[in-house]
Amino acid sequence: MSLLIESAxxxxxxxxxxxxxxxxxxxxxxxxxxxxxxxxxxxxxxxADDLAPRIILLAGGTVALKGFVFxxxxxxxxxxxxxxxxxxxxxxxxxxxxxxxxGFGMSLWVGSRLTIPGAAAPPLVLxxxxxxxxxxxxxxxxxxxxxxxxLGYLVLENGMYAFGIVLVGEIPMLVELGVLLDVFxxxxxxxxxxxxxxxxxxxxxxxxxxxxxx
Amino acid sequence: MSEGWLLWALLGWPVAGIxxxxxxxxxxxxxxxxxxxxxxxxxxxxxxxxxxxxxxxLRMGPVLFVDALSAFHLGVMMIVFVTSTLFxxxxxxxxxxxxxxxxxxxxxxxALWLGALAAMTLVLLxxxxxxxxxxxxxxTLLTAMLIYVHRTPASLEAMWKYLLICSVGVAFAxxxxxxxxxxxxxxxxxLTWTHVRKAAGMLDANTLKLGFLFLLVGYGTKAGLAPMHSxxxxxxxxxxxxxxxxxxxxxxxxxxxxxxxxxxxVEAATGGTGWSLRLLTFFGVASILVAGAxxxxxxxxxxxxxxxxxxxLGIVALGIGLGKVGLFAALFHTLNHALGxxxxxxxxxxxxxxxxxxxxTRMQGALRASPLWGAxxxxxxxxxxxxxxxxxxxxxxxxxxxAVEARATWTLVLLLTGLAIIFIGALRHVIGxxxxxxxxxxxxxxxxxxxxxxxxxxxxxxxVLGLWMPDGLRRAIEEAAAVVGGKP
Numbered sequence: 001m002s003l004l005i006e007s008a009x010x011x012x013x014x015x016x017x018x019x020x021x022x023x024x025x026x027x028x029x030x031x032x033x034x035x036x037x038x039x040x041x042x043x044x045x046x047x048a049d050d051l052a053p054r055i056i057l058l059a060g061g062t063v064a065l066k067g068f069v070f071x072x073x074x075x076x077x078x079x080x081x082x083x084x085x086x087x088x089x090x091x092x093x094x095x096x097x098x099x100x101x102x103g104f105g106m107s108l109w110v111g112s113r114l115t116i117p118g119a120a121a122p123p124l125v126l127x128x129x130x131x132x133x134x135x136x137x138x139x140x141x142x143x144x145x146x147x148x149x150x151l152g153y154l155v156l157e158n159g160m161y162a163f164g165i166v167l168v169g170e171i172p173m174l175v176e177l178g179v180l181l182d183v184f185x186x187x188x189x190x191x192x193x194x195x196x197x198x199x200x201x202x203x204x205x206x207x208x209x210x211x212x213x214x
Numbered sequence: 215m216s217e218g219w220l221l222w223a224l225l226g227w228p229v230a231g232i233x234x235x236x237x238x239x240x241x242x243x244x245x246x247x248x249x250x251x252x253x254x255x256x257x258x259x260x261x262x263x264x265x266x267x268x269x270x271x272l273r274m275g276p277v278l279f280v281d282a283l284s285a286f287h288l289g290v291m292m293i294v295f296v297t298s299t300l301f302x303x304x305x306x307x308x309x310x311x312x313x314x315x316x317x318x319x320x321x322x323x324x325a326l327w328l329g330a331l332a333a334m335t336l337v338l339l340x341x342x343x344x345x346x347x348x349x350x351x352x353x354t355l356l357t358a359m360l361i362y363v364h365r366t367p368a369s370l371e372a373m374w375k376y377l378l379i380c381s382v383g384v385a386f387a388x389x390x391x392x393x394x395x396x397x398x399x400x401x402x403x404x405l406t407w408t409h410v411r412k413a414a415g416m417l418d419a420n421t422l423k424l425g426f427l428f429l430l431v432g433y434g435t436k437a438g439l440a441p442m443h444s445x446x447x448x449x450x451x452x453x454x455x456x457x458x459x460x461x462x463x464x465x466x467x468x469x470x471x472x473x474x475x476x477x478x479x480v481e482a483a484t485g486g487t488g489w490s491l492r493l494l495t496f497f498g499v500a501s502i503l504v505a506g507a508x509x510x511x512x513x514x515x516x517x518x519x520x521x522x523x524x525x526x527l528g529i530v531a532l533g534i535g536l537g538k539v540g541l542f543a544a545l546f547h548t549l550n551h552a553l554g555x556x557x558x559x560x561x562x563x564x565x566x567x568x569x570x571x572x573x574x575t576r577m578q579g580a581l582r583a584s585p586l587w588g589a590x591x592x593x594x595x596x597x598x599x600x601x602x603x604x605x606x607x608x609x610x611x612x613x614x615x616x617a618v619e620a621r622a623t624w625t626l627v628l629l630l631t632g633l634a635i636i637f638i639g640a641l642r643h644v645i646g647x648x649x650x651x652x653x654x655x656x657x658x659x660x661x662x663x664x665x666x667x668x669x670x671x672x673x674x675x676x677x678v679l680g681l682w683m684p685d686g687l688r689r690a691i692e693e694a695a696a697v698v699g700g701k702p
Contacts, residue, residue, distance in 0.1 A: 116396050116421060133389070140382065146374065153381055160389050168395045172405065174277065175344030179388070182351040186381055189355050193362075193374050200367050209371040212448040214508065214517070 002122045004045035009128040016135040020096040036066025077191045081198035091142040107131035132159030146204040150190045217265040218274035228332040241320030245303045248324045252299040256292040279341030282693035294463035298456040329356040354380045361453040372452035379445040383435025393425030414482035436469035439497045440504035450520035455563020462523040463556035478700045495535030501528025502632035510639035526551040533613045540616030541695040547609035557672045558594035561587045579652030586661045590669040592648045605679030
């Protein structure tokens, strides 16, 4: 059980770092999709000894949404907006990776100091969840394209999901479904917004949306 | 307990009301239908409030639960919703006639509006802290598209900022919710409020504190507390007036309501040291001062009102932080602010339509150009600034009193400074708008009877609340305050 969880955690770290170094938006979407699939399978690994139907259902739903539906929706938005690359991000790719590694070190340190009562999870989970949240936030603030910010939001959400699945354990099914539905609607609405931004401005560079101040 | 079905009805009715919206062709009929659904919802809500009044609380199944605190907010929510829904036909009349508000636009507007009503009802009705979060996030997503009704680049920008900042903010609140659940590991139903509230003494205090920080920043973003308020003036100024009224009148308070739910838990778990209250005081004072700084130099009337919301939500947070009388005043202030601010946005919206701009230097002589909306805006702003004898004056006075009683000298000094700056700053702008000679524009359309009632009724209520507090309302607020203030 813990071997499975730990390999999933390693995959999460790798996908995070890859995302920080990629410029092609299409590849970014794929990396986040892979991360979503890994996360969707995480509840199966965490409850490998007693697989209740609700866990299988939840895992199936998460994999379907995060691994296939979201990427499909985002790729569509990408086609409509007609953008290929994240051109000149606010923080360059090499520097992003360096910051990412530093962030991982920091998460390991914080994770070792923070104790969650009664958590039976492998020790790697907490720092990796924190790291994923940090990477999500960093992508949101350091990239110009609206689409990349949506990816950042998804990565942030993934980090919280990892935290919840392994550290909190029993979350009622209703809440899990509600959260999943919310994320789905979030991506849907953000996709619509990207469509309108690309039509209105001929680009989806968020840093040029700066007419409203004061 | 027999009235428990009412809670299901309250949650299901707006959702059921969405379906006909999608079929109706005429925008005017669609807005009329929305009004019917909202008024019926208000009747259902008053039945729930009455049941809570008699029984103290109402429960249906494991997840739906209403106590005095949620019943009070339910009342405020329905006042705001009814006012702004009934106002929508008059606001959109011109857009419908000119064809800008298409049947599809109206369908989308009505469906999202009722969706937002359902989501906010879910926030108030859920006993489960996770579902409460789901409701808050749903309100963000459903109302985002409402900002983009007037299809301008600026409203698109506002919508994107709102969507992203609030989604990320509310995601932090989710982290906080998870940490609270982690703190209650080992207790049963670690996400059910009533259970967590009872078992608060057994929670791990440090994890809970960390969780509360996340919750405060997360829900605080949605409530527009400084320094997380950056989305607020943009969204409020670009949304159509009924939506701005809804945002300011209730959506912000709904987020603050979520924070209120956690205060007694954290206080009980940390042994009543006032740790969470001090944090709320800090954010409250910061919001008042930041709002003051921006109000002085503001030119856009809707942005001015938006910053005034940052101020008022700050006052409510400060009131909760001060406790005792402050807590009572904070809830009373929520009601007063909802009455005044919703109407202020509606009046400003109509004036803006008349002048074709929201720039206050170009909106002169509103009182002559459009007496009803001009006078409405003037009285609303006066009331919101805390002028006697309106309700806001009483609630602000009580908060000052609470600060004196708590011997919080610095808080008191900063609060009074902030209020004085805002009073002078805002009044200077609004007097310019209301008096003076109007530019040569065609006379405004004579307001219909519904519009007159919509303006006069909230103002009369504010005036009455300033002069006389009905016993029933006093008891309702006292019981709601007791939920936050730590009655076990």
